[in-house]
Amino acid sequence: DTGSAAAVPIDDVDIAYVTPVTIGTPPQTLQLDFDTGSSDLWVFSSHTPASQVRGQEIYSPNKSSTAKLLEGHTWSITYGDGSASRGNVYVDNFTVGGLSVAQQAVQTAQQVSSSFTSETNIDGLLGLGFSTLNTVSPKSQLTFFDNAKASLDSPVFTVDLKAQAAGTYDFGFIDKAKYTGEITYVPVNTNPGYWTFTSSGYAVGSGSFSSQSITGIADTGTSLVYLPTAIVTAYYRQVSGATNSRNYGGYVFPCSSALPTFTFGVGDARFTIPSSYISYSPIAPGSSTCFGGLQSSSGLGINIWGDVALKAAFVVFNGANPPTIGWAKK
Numbered sequence: 001d002t003g004s005a006a007a008v009p010i011d012d013v014d015i016a017y018v019t020p021v022t023i024g025t026p027p028q029t030l031q032l033d034f035d036t037g038s039s040d041l042w043v044f045s046s047h048t049p050a051s052q053v054r055g056q057e058i059y060s061p062n063k064s065s066t067a068k069l070l071e072g073h074t075w076s077i078t079y080g081d082g083s084a085s086r087g088n089v090y091v092d093n094f095t096v097g098g099l100s101v102a103q104q105a106v107q108t109a110q111q112v113s114s115s116f117t118s119e120t121n122i123d124g125l126l127g128l129g130f131s132t133l134n135t136v137s138p139k140s141q142l143t144f145f146d147n148a149k150a151s152l153d154s155p156v157f158t159v160d161l162k163a164q165a166a167g168t169y170d171f172g173f174i175d176k177a178k179y180t181g182e183i184t185y186v187p188v189n190t191n192p193g194y195w196t197f198t199s200s201g202y203a204v205g206s207g208s209f210s211s212q213s214i215t216g217i218a219d220t221g222t223s224l225v226y227l228p229t230a231i232v233t234a235y236y237r238q239v240s241g242a243t244n245s246r247n248y249g250g251y252v253f254p255c256s257s258a259l260p261t262f263t264f265g266v267g268d269a270r271f272t273i274p275s276s277y278i279s280y281s282p283i284a285p286g287s288s289t290c291f292g293g294l295q296s297s298s299g300l301g302i303n304i305w306g307d308v309a310l311k312a313a314f315v316v317f318n319g320a321n322p323p324t325i326g327w328a329k330k
């Protein structure tokens with residue numbers, strides 16, 4: 001089997017991307033944020049208090065003839081940005097881009113934090129991390145990818161995110177039309193459940209490439225890139241008027257400032273993030289102060305290659321044993 005579905009940016013700065021999925025019988029369509037940084041598949045549902053729902057599509061298990069409650073199972077998750085949700089668990093038919101799983105665990109939200117309520121374009125998350133991260137108790141559940149893997153032509157999914165345009169999540173095949181040149185594969189460390197790999201170094205603009213190991217996670221669910229402070233200060237030293245603002249929680253600079261590109265290495269391959277991706281967004285609509293798409297990871301304890309980096313490449317998440325991750329230009 002294979003599957004292919006669109007990844008659509010939810011706003012004009014690509015803060016996140018959503019992908020249509022169908023759940024149950026008759027099919028209920030929701031737009032989910034596919035997230036390689038977590039492993040819970042959870043949805044706004046008929047169990048979510050009306051006060052916490054603001055226009056999101058909901059999944060109603062009682063309207064699905066194939067839904068079954070997973071008795072006594074609950075889940076609760078808190079994300080890096082402090083957002084959180086929790087609830088119950090059903091199993092039901094689940095389809096992404098023509099690829100179906102019969103008994104997928106679908107976690108229904110009984111409580112979502114305010115940031116989820118206010119993000120009206122996200123109806124839930126589909127975790128594509130390793131199933132060891134799943135929070136369902138007493139028995140943890142498998143991700144959609146892990147459930148589908150055995151039936152896939154190849155045990156892979158690929159990510160092709162685009163700036164202000166619809167990209168794709170492909171399951172079970174690698175589409176040669178989506179990339180150029182070779183795919184460079186590097187090992188993945190599956191502890192603690194993320195797609196963790198080691199980049200071979202970086203360069204700022206046309207500067208020399210600094211070879212060094214930068215271990216981090218490839219994370220479709222994180223908007224920006226978070227790297228060690230030394231690298232980030234080296235970058236913003238080249239941006240006139242840039243400051244690390246406690247007030248705005250990161251590096252900001254005059255929107256009129258020229259920004260260098262940022263290049264990162266994967267093995268011998270080099271990937272360049274265009275300046276436009278790093279001039280992430282004005283700190284407020286119409287402001288002439290802009291927030292950077294490259295920020296320090298010092299407070300996080302982990303480096304994150306989020307959407308700003310993923311947009312610059314075609315990435316293969318290879319779920320074979322052992323797993324690897326492949327990066328190609330596009």
Ligand SMILES: CCCC[C@H](NC(=O)[C@H](Cc1ccccc1)NC(=O)N1CCOCC1)C(=O)N[C@@H](CC1CCCCC1)C(O)(O)C(F)(F)C(=O)NC
Pocket residue numbers: 015016033035036037038078079080081082083115119219220221222223224300304306
């Ligand atoms: C600072 C460290 C990373 C924070 C990261 N969040 C983010 O990157 C959120 C994503 C978001 C999307 C839409 C609306 C609102 C927020 N964006 C964000 O904090 N910003 C602030 C900086 O400007 C850019 C937007 C995160 O928690 N990512 C989660 C998944 C998101 C959770 C919130 C909803 C959208 C998905 C993650 O799973 O990828 C994780 F790996 F980080 C994680 O927490 N795993 C357990």
